[in-house]
Amino acid sequence: MAIETKRIREDFPILKREVHGKPLVYLDNAATTQKPQVLIDALVEYYSSYNANIHRGIHALAEEATGKYEATRQTVADFIGAPDASNIVFTRNTTESINLVAHAWGRKFLTAGDEIVLSTMEHHSNLVPWQTLAKEKGVVLRFIDIDDDGQFVQDDIERHIGPKTKLVAVTHMSNVLGTINPVREIAERAHQHGALVLLDGAQSVPHLPVNVQELDCDFLAFSAHKMLGPTGVGVLYAKRELFEEMDPFLGGGEMIRRVQLEESTWNDVPWKFEAGTPNIGDVCAFSAAIDYLSGLGMENVRAHEIEMVQEGVRRLANVPGITIYGPESAERRGGVISFNLDNVHPHDLGTVLDHHGVAIRAGHHCAQPLMGRLDVVATARASFYVYNEKEEFDALIEGIEAAARLFRAPVHTGA
Amino acid sequence: MAIETKRIREDFPILKREVHGKPLVYLDNAATTQKPQVLIDALVEYYSSYNANIHRGIHALAEEATGKYEATRQTVADFIGAPDASNIVFTRNTTESINLVAHAWGRKFLTAGDEIVLSTMEHHSNLVPWQTLAKEKGVVLRFIDIDDDGQFVQDDIERHIGPKTKLVAVTHMSNVLGTINPVREIAERAHQHGALVLLDGAQSVPHLPVNVQELDCDFLAFSAHKMLGPTGVGVLYAKRELFEEMDPFLGGGEMIRRVQLEESTWNDVPWKFEAGTPNIGDVCAFSAAIDYLSGLGMENVRAHEIEMVQEGVRRLANVPGITIYGPESAERRGGVISFNLDNVHPHDLGTVLDHHGVAIRAGHHCAQPLMGRLDVVATARASFYVYNEKEEFDALIEGIEAAARLFRAPVHTGA
Amino acid sequence: MPQSIPEPEFDELYRELILDHYRNPRHSEPLSDADVVAEGYNPLCGDEVELRLNFENGSVSDLSFGGRGCSISRASGSMMTDLVIGKPIEDVRRLSEQFNKMMTDPDNEVPEELGDLEALQGVAKFPVRVKCATLAWHTLEDGFKQRDEGGLPPGGVVRHEE
Amino acid sequence: MPQSIPEPEFDELYRELILDHYRNPRHSEPLSDADVVAEGYNPLCGDEVELRLNFENGSVSDLSFGGRGCSISRASGSMMTDLVIGKPIEDVRRLSEQFNKMMTDPDNEVPEELGDLEALQGVAKFPVRVKCATLAWHTLEDGFKQRDEGGLPPGGVVRHEE
Ligand SMILES: Cc1ncc(COP(=O)(O)O)c(C=O)c1O
């Protein structure tokens, strides 16, 4: 069953919008995706009919809201193949999920000389929390480098993951190169050395079928807003025994069992990690986004993006002066194409494209070390999702060509 | 200009709802408030027309979303009389705001023997983070006790706030007793001793006119969901120089300036404290809630609640066997009435009221130490907001009387 | 007397038998020299339970139930005393299991041996109240464990927290 | 040549003069023996600027501008060299202030002495691009500070970060 973009586009009200008098061509999906009407309706329903604070409430609204909130936990668990709803903690975003692990697990269990293995393609969110931890605890960070195809250097995997490794924290899919990393093998190697594996799934969970038990990862972090869901909801999956032994992260209401003036005991997993009133409305609505994706089928989402990348690379490669980053093979990358155009800064390209109605991202994509590694100051990035169609490349290419004409002038003309 | 509840009720779609065949009487506002149509519309507008990831984006949607997000920061600053938008950091809720201070300020600046002054009426969210900090740093916690009228014991204020005090962290208004605390005098005394003042404004900001410069507090924490706003948005106000000198809390995207593999530098205040993709949709919508409250006028909101409390106390006091907690004078308390009915456990009362369509809260209200202090296992709590009207007390009293009949039976009847 | 309440589940929750046990709890006089004292606490609602137990020949020879709690938690405890006194510990353990099953699966058929406790079946439909009903039983299990481990620990009592 | 672009602001952003400076940057040959070298960096877009400065009698006697950046940042730097060379430092400081004002307040009238830089006025309407335009100027101010403090610091260059 292929993705029928024509039909899907009808479900996304924002796609009817114009930008600078042109139809919106939204190719900034790696930053955040647009939302289907069912998601918007779910939010409206929550706030119009059963909004209440959850847990501890004995009235009907509180029971309904609690029921829906906890049902969403189960929906999320099922979506990523987690054994149980208690493996799922709701956070604000991927970034908070990773910080939670750095605080609640890292600060408790790591000591000076322990090693954490990252990679040079990490998003700042999977880098800065470990830098802070490293500074505080004397933990050593090691980095798997990438080769010219944008893949992990196999030697580095073997060289860096060893007996001192306590954690391997890598992205499942790069938000710049699109590279889909061999995380199953990495988990195997890490576990051989008794290390845990955290996957940054911000880009993979929205775009690929992901099963935590098959991948055998210990932690998985991702964001609802990158998979048709609302902003303000992140997920942290962890194996149950890890959640049990971790300290709480934030303290306050909901996460406690018993509070006395001088000390407190903690609630059960997963509530131990959800302090204060959660983002109830958005969590409840999130289930509509997951149901929508499940309805399409993640295998089909993936197949659609492979097609989009193949076509996108083909079209872009025809433009003179274009450099495309990341793996050659569309099978080894997700729906992301980073590129540069000779003599045109990505920011200028972005501005010109915007005036053609085309939304792309330009900059370092929160991956400054990778920019250094690629020896560029920035890249332009087009990224796709279920509602994008090949026809949209026309506007993209047109805009790029306009930018080329505008900026790439013969030397010594003009004033 | 008085609050016209009849007109206001029209703005809240959920109030048209029935519960167990009875019209909903929503008296659980201290837990979370209901939402006006303008708030719901603002969410729909965000997701239907300008949803995008903010900052760094160069396309039109990203500029619109960034503009609205940052404009809301200004709206919040104005609402609490903060000097500048950069005094406002968006978090998930009050709980996270307080934890942020405990981590980013407390862990950096406090050392063994320093003292933090709290009170026995604190919500767990303004207690547990300090317990954790105290344990970690050897900081001493001291507690201002309450008198029989539910007010701070004046002697305790003087006894506990002294030269060793580094922080006084107290609630502006109690979520159980309704007590409005003398926070201006407390701030004066704290500052005389060089201590900072954090106010838990979760209950005060929604219900009273609050001006941070008049109160001269150093930190103020509150939650959007308790003031007509969406779940998932909290606010931390701080004086600028404090934000400057504090360490970041979470690490990741948005909060950095420059990232290299081994270390990073931080973004400017307030973005330094907002790691990862924020809850953009809900923050943008939050401004509609504040505009709605500003339109009513916080003086009028306050006046309405004084009337509601006076009437509520009067009606409840007529029920045989009722005990009411908190200050005698309605001028000294917010729109919250905690009470107990002889021989009827609050949970049973809550269940019976629910079947009369009346939503109240029953339990410890995340204030277990206060329950101990009052020598009760729990209380029932009715709390009011702008859409509540005196007529609703009829259903409340009817439900209470039904519960009294059901549970308070003559001894030795029955089987 | 209670007014007529329209909704069926509500009726199911507050059955006359429950109200009776709530108003007139059985075996509520604390045993003066108990072999084992077990306390239970549900921090969510503040319910407190105190069980005092005597054993003879592997049976619960006597049991008192006290504490502060809602109608469900007190009725559950009171009914428990009626059911349990005089029964061999292993039988009680089975009853306890059956009771827990009744609370987690509202559609399960209730075994006859639970007797009056069947009246609590409706609680299973009120998820927030289930812990009220199970508190006394979980505390009883703690009391048994205490007995197996040889009576009171140094601190005096064992606390169970939901 | 650029196709006709319908929207006025877009035209205002990419004025012909800007494109010209971008394509043919002035004073882009690095001064070989500069009194002061100042580097600027905008981490948000990765723009890099290198200024090399010579001074004589309280004036900027020579200035080269290099680096990697977008059209706005490069045009701004290039125009700056044209405007600044030969001017007394205090005059340049005033120009810098005026330029910053132009960037933060789009409705402000542009003083004549800014010359070609007036072409950058449209940038003020594109908030995300303002830092591109001001980077060169902020780096220049850093260069002046360096001179006041007596030339190059031990590390060699001073870096300015937006
Ligand atoms: C006084 C007080 N402080 C803190 C909180 C915690 O607020 P939140 O759950 O939104 O973090 C509440 C609300 O429950 C409260 O009433």
Ligand SMILES: Cc1ncc(COP(=O)(O)O)c(C=O)c1O
């Ligand atoms: C690979 C990767 N990791 C982490 C993040 C951070 O996600 P969020 O901003 O939702 O925390 C992103 C998205 O920007 C990402 O692409």
